[in-house]
Amino acid sequence: MSLAEDVIETVPEETVIEVTKQNDKPLIVTSPEHILTILETAQQSGFDHLACLTAVDWPKDELEDNAAWLGFQTEPEDDEEDPIPQPSRGWELDDVNEGLMEVVYNLYSYDEGDHLCVQVWVPRELEECRVPSATSLWNGANWHEREVYDLYGVTFEGHPDMKRMFMPEDWEGHPHRKDYDLTEQQYIYREGGVDKVTKDAGKGW
Amino acid sequence: MARIVKPGSPDEGIFLTSLDKMFKWGRANSLWPLQFGLACCAIEMMATMGPHHDIARFGSEVFRATPRQADLMIVPGTVCKKMAPRVRKLYDQMPEPKYAIAMGACASCGGPYQNSYSVVQGVDKVIPVDVYVPGCPPRPEALMDGLIRLQDKIMQDPEPDIRFAKSPTPEVETGETEAKARRDWEIGQTEGGQSA
Numbered sequence: 031m032s033l034a035e036d037v038i039e040t041v042p043e044e045t046v047i048e049v050t051k052q053n054d055k056p057l058i059v060t061s062p063e064h065i066l067t068i069l070e071t072a073q074q075s076g077f078d079h080l081a082c083l084t085a086v087d088w089p090k091d092e093l094e095d096n097a098a099w100l101g102f103q104t105e106p107e108d109d110e111e112d113p114i115p116q117p118s119r120g121w122e123l124d125d126v127n128e129g130l131m132e133v134v135y136n137l138y139s140y141d142e143g144d145h146l147c148v149q150v151w152v153p154r155e156l157e158e159c160r161v162p163s164a165t166s167l168w169n170g171a172n173w174h175e176r177e178v179y180d181l182y183g184v185t186f187e188g189h190p191d192m193k194r195m196f197m198p199e200d201w202e203g204h205p206h207r208k209d210y211d212l213t214e215q216q217y218i219y220r221e222g223g224v225d226k227v228t229k230d231a232g233k234g235w
Numbered sequence: 236m237a238r239i240v241k242p243g244s245p246d247e248g249i250f251l252t253s254l255d256k257m258f259k260w261g262r263a264n265s266l267w268p269l270q271f272g273l274a275c276c277a278i279e280m281m282a283t284m285g286p287h288h289d290i291a292r293f294g295s296e297v298f299r300a301t302p303r304q305a306d307l308m309i310v311p312g313t314v315c316k317k318m319a320p321r322v323r324k325l326y327d328q329m330p331e332p333k334y335a336i337a338m339g340a341c342a343s344c345g346g347p348y349q350n351s352y353s354v355v356q357g358v359d360k361v362i363p364v365d366v367y368v369p370g371c372p373p374r375p376e377a378l379m380d381g382l383i384r385l386q387d388k389i390m391q392d393p394e395p396d397i398r399f400a401k402s403p404t405p406e407v408e409t410g411e412t413e414a415k416a417r418r419d420w421e422i423g424q425t426e427g428g429q430s431a
């Protein structure tokens with residue numbers, strides 16, 4: 031039995047929303063409340079390396095466009111009027127307001143060479159876009175989480191140093207969000223040894 | 236330009252030119268680039284430095300690791316907004332006369348990173364650029380072509396070398412009051428000299 035199957039067997043059933051495969055690798059979908067339980071179990075089972083922690087932004091219209099592919103709704107049967115919404119990733123399409131943010135954990139085991147993917151789907155709105163931090167399990171999660179916070183605006187609760195990773199502190203918006211405003215460019219200049227943001231292209235150059 | 240004396244004449248072996256042109260010739264053929272790279276184009280710049288393409292043939296092999304010793308800034312790659320103030324600072328630290336080559340699509344106009352949140356759309360927004368080398372990345376031959384064009388540009392520069400330029404008269408450069416103050420100061424100097 032592979033390590034990933036081991037984890038899927040061990041974790042309490044109520045913590046798992048969905049178990050599928052992604053690119054032939056096992057994938058567990060869970061909720062923000064249970065993510066730490068799953069990650070801890072995985073770590074204890076031998077997934078000693080958090081290979082990648084990232085996010086995918088799904089605004090509502092893109093969710094709708096990709097609903098069938100994501101499994102959010104089935105194709106309407108010939109004799110049925112409306113498609114039946116299928117619960118998927120812990121969400122029904124009707125419950126989604128602005129969209130969803132998919133936070134992905136890619137785990138790897140050096141000993142077994144085994145992969146496991148864990149996903150959490152949270153609302154896309156900035157105030158609700160919150161996931162518990164995995165820094166208590168892997169120290170390497172620290173910078174991953176800061177990066178995701180910087181570029182996607184996901185707040186990791188319990189992170190020791192939740193601030194931007196790349197952009198200056200006063201940068202407006204989170205650039206990898208699909209609704210990021212590119213019409214008004216922001217520029218960076220140096221003042222007192224720190225990077226500052228300005229809307230004036232020539233400042234500081 | 237230079238007048239080459241006919242072989243066989245009593246002046247053989249003498250080469251006549253103006254000091255200004257000689258300086259330009261010297262400067263064009265010993266451009267010392269600043270050694271720095273910003274993205275993938277830098278790899279191609281390193282290939283140009285290497286023995287196969289050998290930029291030394293054009294007198295430009297001495298890549299300096301400090302801007303104080305460089306007079307050519309090859310900007311090889313993507314200029315991020317975060318990097319832009321630093322590029323400007325390096326350029327400001329180079330001594331005059333100095334030149335800049337924008338290498339590749341990124342440095343020329345943003346290249347593949349059009350309308351990006353993090354990339355300056357061309358390094359000419361940050362520093363004055365003399366030669367743009369297109370390509371993504373440009374082959375070493377293209378960079379050398381850019382260098383040769385820069386050399387032509389330096390040789391054909393109508394402006395005299397900064398060392399031979401006449402110092403501007405105060406009336407031209409400065410305002411009336413400043414010119415008067417300067418005249419007064421000069422008179423004061425002469426008078427002081429007389430009384431001493």
Ligand code: SF4
Binds near residue numbers: 274373
């Ligand atoms: S122009 Fe192309 S090769 Fe050069 S830095 Fe940009 S992306 Fe890289």
